[in-house]
Amino acid sequence: xxxxxxxxxxxxxxxxxxxxxxxxxxxxxxxxxxxxxxxxxxxxxxxxxxxxxxxxxxxxxxxxxxxxxxxxxxxxxxxxxxxxxxxxxxxxxxxxxxxxxxxxxxxxxxxxxxxxxxxxxxxxxxxxxxxxxxxxxxxxxxxxxxxxxxxxxxxxxxxxxxxxxxxxxxxxxxxxxxxxxxxxxxxxxxxxxxxxxxxxxxxxxxxxxxxxxxxx
Numbered sequence: 001x002x003x004x005x006x007x008x009x010x011x012x013x014x015x016x017x018x019x020x021x022x023x024x025x026x027x028x029x030x031x032x033x034x035x036x037x038x039x040x041x042x043x044x045x046x047x048x049x050x051x052x053x054x055x056x057x058x059x060x061x062x063x064x065x066x067x068x069x070x071x072x073x074x075x076x077x078x079x080x081x082x083x084x085x086x087x088x089x090x091x092x093x094x095x096x097x098x099x100x101x102x103x104x105x106x107x108x109x110x111x112x113x114x115x116x117x118x119x120x121x122x123x124x125x126x127x128x129x130x131x132x133x134x135x136x137x138x139x140x141x142x143x144x145x146x147x148x149x150x151x152x153x154x155x156x157x158x159x160x161x162x163x164x165x166x167x168x169x170x171x172x173x174x175x176x177x178x179x180x181x182x183x184x185x186x187x188x189x190x191x192x193x194x195x196x197x198x199x200x201x202x203x204x205x206x207x208x209x210x211x212x213x214x215x216x
Contacts, residue, residue, distance in 0.1 A: 041092075
């Protein structure tokens with residue numbers, strides 16, 4: 001039960017956002033996952049800094065910021081200024097990934113790199129030692145509520161082996177289609193952080209669902 005749970009605010013009720021954030025504050029959630037989408041890198045638009053700055057003022061959970069956008073390096077200063085615990089950028093969106101990683105670290109944040117479902121784990125071989133976390137997308141990014149891609153389990157295993165080989169402390173986070181069944185499989189495979197959106201917020205008792213994910 002040492003894994004973390006990071007509920008995705010993308011699935012919250014935006015008409016009652018403060019209520020849902022207060023629920024998370026009172027829950028066993030470890031982090032608050034924020035999916036920022038630009039309609040370019042992914043086919044959807046979510047929310048930006050006005051919303052995230054307000055969230056920062058009403059939550060005591062570390063902010064797990066996932067930028068699904070082109071040129072995420074443009075916003076390192078803004079993400080740091082809003083008090084993010086970790087800034088997560090997509091491998092596919094960064095032409096000069098090492099430069100982006102160093103810029104995030106220079107602002108005092110933890111750094112994460114995300115891989116889309118089709119992106120091989122092996123591409124991180126030369127940079128894994130610089131990363132605090134790798135996020136594996138287990139659905140195609142852009143929308144919540146999608147079906148879990150089973151091959152993610154093999155990628156978790158491959159990534160765990162790479163982390164052991166390189167002797168790093170890099171965490172493995174997984175986002176997409178996470179529920180009690182897939183969550184158990186992921187934790188058993190070596191995942192350290194579970195992101196869950198619709199599974200939590202679409203339930204009648206979101207706090208209990210978070211508890212159940214923590215108990216896997």
